[in-house]
Amino acid sequence: MADKPTRRTRSGSIDGGLAGAGRGEGPITRAAVLAAALQIVDQDGVDGLSMRRLAEAVRRDPMVIYRHVPNKAAVLDGVAEVVFAQLSVDATDPDWMSQLRSVASDFRQLALDHPRVVPLLVTRPLATPLGLRPQAVLRPLEDILALLTRAGFAGPDALHIYRALFGFMYGHVLNELQEIVENPEETDDLLRLGLYRLPLGQFPLLRGLAPALADYDGAAELDRGLDILLTGLAGALSRGHDSTPPGSTP
Incomplete structure (x- = not known):
């Protein structure tokens, strides 16, 4: 899957956030403050x-x-x-x-656009009780639950898929x-990655994978992981029900 820009920006985003603010003219807004912080x-x-x-x-x-x-x-x-x-769903x-x-592709693009913000995306929401988090943070969860329940999944199963998906996405972008x-x-791949430093007798498999490790492609790796994750989830969850949800893979 080729990299692409984020598809949509919700009304809560900060397009044009610093217009006028940087001159010290007119009232300052929370959106402008957060735009500067970003x-x-x-x-x-x-x-x-x-x-x-930030004040400066x-x-x-x-x-x-x-x-x-x-x-x-x-x-x-x-x-x-x-x-x-x-991030829109x-x-x-x-x-x-x-x-x-x-959604996963868009999240990856956001991470690549703002790599130094990624630790905040992974940790800051978890530091706040669910019901006290900003609506912009909760919106992807609500919309994914709506997407999956419309597809025929029960609420708890939809929540399970959301957690598995975002857990995978967080891990992927941090790794990439x-x-x-x-x-x-x-x-030479061994030299490029520094794997020549590892004792051959203790890490033969890791050293043997040097070409695959050197040929890292974040977008392709994301696709492979999603193939495993979504197909596996659909199959496992559908086996627990009498019928297969629309759009899932048996």
Whole structure:
């Protein structure tokens, strides 16, 4: 599956968030503050974000920032919220497998667009009770539940699929973003990945997979994982019911 830009942006996103704010003119908004925070994290990571730097980015007194976000933790939650707001699910799609593949592909693209935000996407929502999370964070869950229940899955089974899908997606993007080679210019795979350092007698299989490890393709790897995950889930869940949900693979 080829990389593609995120398909849709929900109304809760921050398109044009810093228009006018950077000049210190007019009222500042929460959306503009979070837009500036996202830019800082994209550029310098979470460690580069501070309330003082955020105030400087929107050219306001720090006390103005605190009216919209009470502390740095709230800013980090807001940054995750902004990115999640760009992930959309078509709950009316009759092909639930295809829709979940699109969601996974879009999430991967968001991760590649904002690699330094990914740790926040994985951890920040979990630090807040489910019912207290921003609606933009909860919307993909609600829409995927709607997609799957329309396809014929029971609510608990739909929740199981959501958890399995997002657990896989989180793991995939973290793994893809951490793919680092030792010698990028080296043509020999063992040398390129640094696998020559491993004792042959203790890691023969890992060393033997050097060509496959060196030929890492994030999009293709995502597709392979989704093939296994979605087909397996559909088969396992359908065996527990008298009928197969529409669109699933027996």
